[in-house]
Amino acid sequence: MLIIVGMIAGMMVPMQTAVNNRLTVFTKAVLPTSFYSFLTGTIILFIINLIVDPGKFTLSFFGSQSYSYVWFAGGVLGVIFLTGNILLLPRIGAALTVIVTVTGQMVIGIFIDTFGWFDADVKPLHVMHIVGVLLLIAGIIYMNVKKRGAVTKSSSLLWILFGLGTGMMPPMQTAINSSLRYEVDSFIYAAFISFLVGTIVLFMMAILIHKGIKLTRTSGDMTLKPWHFAGGVLGAAYIASNIMLMPYLGVTLTLMSTILGQIVMGLVIDHFGMFNLPKYPVDQRRVIAVLMIISGIALLNFF
Numbered sequence: 001m002l003i004i005v006g007m008i009a010g011m012m013v014p015m016q017t018a019v020n021n022r023l024t025v026f027t028k029a030v031l032p033t034s035f036y037s038f039l040t041g042t043i044i045l046f047i048i049n050l051i052v053d054p055g056k057f058t059l060s061f062f063g064s065q066s067y068s069y070v071w072f073a074g075g076v077l078g079v080i081f082l083t084g085n086i087l088l089l090p091r092i093g094a095a096l097t098v099i100v101t102v103t104g105q106m107v108i109g110i111f112i113d114t115f116g117w118f119d120a121d122v123k124p125l126h127v128m129h130i131v132g133v134l135l136l137i138a139g140i141i142y143m144n145v146k147k148r149g150a151v152t153k154s155s156s157l158l159w160i161l162f163g164l165g166t167g168m169m170p171p172m173q174t175a176i177n178s179s180l181r182y183e184v185d186s187f188i189y190a191a192f193i194s195f196l197v198g199t200i201v202l203f204m205m206a207i208l209i210h211k212g213i214k215l216t217r218t219s220g221d222m223t224l225k226p227w228h229f230a231g232g233v234l235g236a237a238y239i240a241s242n243i244m245l246m247p248y249l250g251v252t253l254t255l256m257s258t259i260l261g262q263i264v265m266g267l268v269i270d271h272f273g274m275f276n277l278p279k280y281p282v283d284q285r286r287v288i289a290v291l292m293i294i295s296g297i298a299l300l301n302f303f
Contacts, residue, residue, distance in 0.1 A: 002248055003257045003297070009241035010261025016234040018275040023228045025219045031206040032213040034082055038199040040232025045192035045240075056189055070118075070180040074190075075197025077173040078239075079205070084166030091159050100160050102140050102259065104167025106133045109252040118175035119182075123250045132299030136256060139292030140263075142285065171251045177239070178246040191240040256297045263290060 016037070024033045055061060065071075085101065110133065116122040173194070180190040206213045217224045238258075245254045267286055273279035 002245055003253070005241060006245050006249065006254055006257030007261035007264065009238050009245070010258030010263075011265035012234040012238045013258070013262045014266040014269055015275075016231040016238070018269060019228065019231040019234065022275060023231065025222060026216050026224050026228065027214060028216075029206075029210050029214075031202060031209060032215070035199065035202040035206050035213055036215065036229060037231040037235060038195055038202055040229045041236035041239075042192065042195040042199045042232070044233050045188065045195055045236050049186070049189050049192050052188065053186060056184065056186065065183070068183070070176050070183060071193060072197050074173045074177040074180060074194040075199075076201060077169040077176070078194065078198045079201045081166055081169035081173070082202075083205070084162070084169070088159060088163050088166065100163030101167030103137055104164040105171050105255055105259075106137060106252075107164070108168035109171040109255045112171055112175050112251040118172065119179045120175045120251060121247065123252075126303045128299045128303040129252070132256075132296040132303075133252070135296035135299065136259070136293050139289040139296065140259075142289045142292065171255055174242045174246050174254060175251055177243045181243050181247075187243040188240055190243050191236060194239055195236060253297070256293075260290075260293055260297055263293060 020033050020037050023036065024030065027033045027036065049056060081101075088101075110125065110129065112118060112120050113123040114125045177190050177194050178187075180193060181187045184190055184193070203213065215224070242254060242258065245257075249257070267282050267290070269275065270280035271282045
């Protein structure tokens with residue numbers, strides 16, 4: 001059941017990306033779009049926390065906290081991952097960006113589980129865990145790399161290494177946010193803090209790089225609508241779910257289940273052309289890749 005919850009959480013990521021893609025039409029830039037998405041998620045999480053446990057917004061609560069690095073690092077890591085992808089995409093292409101960042105996530109996820117980094121529960125490494133990760137990576141490569149031209153001459157080892165490092169951010173973010181969960185005794189409040197920090201960082205980046213966070217009500221024949229801000233809600237649900245799942249599934253299995261959800265929902269969006277996106281019907285290559293990924297997750301779950 002927890003793996004299914006992870007898959008559902010993962011499904012929110014491509015939906016968030018698709019919604020934010022529409023919002024970019026009105027912001028004209030990626031960072032302002034991400035800022036508004038984070039801001040929406042922060043507001044939603046603030047309201048939920050205020051209803052569930054208003055005591056966590058009192059002066060006595062804030063005065064009793066130690067404010068260790070876990071309060072700030074999770075949100076910053078999320079922004080680094082976002083910015084890293086923005087830098088990588090035009091330099092090594094979308095397919096290779098996915099491959100190197102997911103590989104980075106897999107590698108650091110195993111290290112966190114095996115050695116208990118960031119106060120995570122130790123899960124002894126089994127040879128089948130390695131086989132499972134290799135199956136998942138192989139499935140992602142098989143799905144994303146075209147038969148020709150997968151790696152162009154413009155791709156450099158430096159950018160690939162940068163992508164591996166960038167990909168290591170989400171598992172560390174999940175582990176750090178999980179530690180914050182215990183420090184504040186609430187996974188929803190931990191998600192709120194992570195989003196709040198990310199929002200502040202993105203605001204400063206947007207001001208420095210774009211000299212503002214512009215948002216127009218109309219663009220061509222399109223009008224800004226409330227659902228264009230739904231990306232923040234989906235992102236908040238995804239982060240909160242990861243924080244909730246990590247203590248029970250471990251970093252690696254949480255990551256695997258959410259990646260499977262991302263891929264499945266990505267296939268659905270492509271196949272039906274949801275959110276006014278182009279249609280890319282599911283073919284044999286994609287079906288085989290998903291089966292490989294499911295097999296990898298099964299190995300991680302059974303051993």
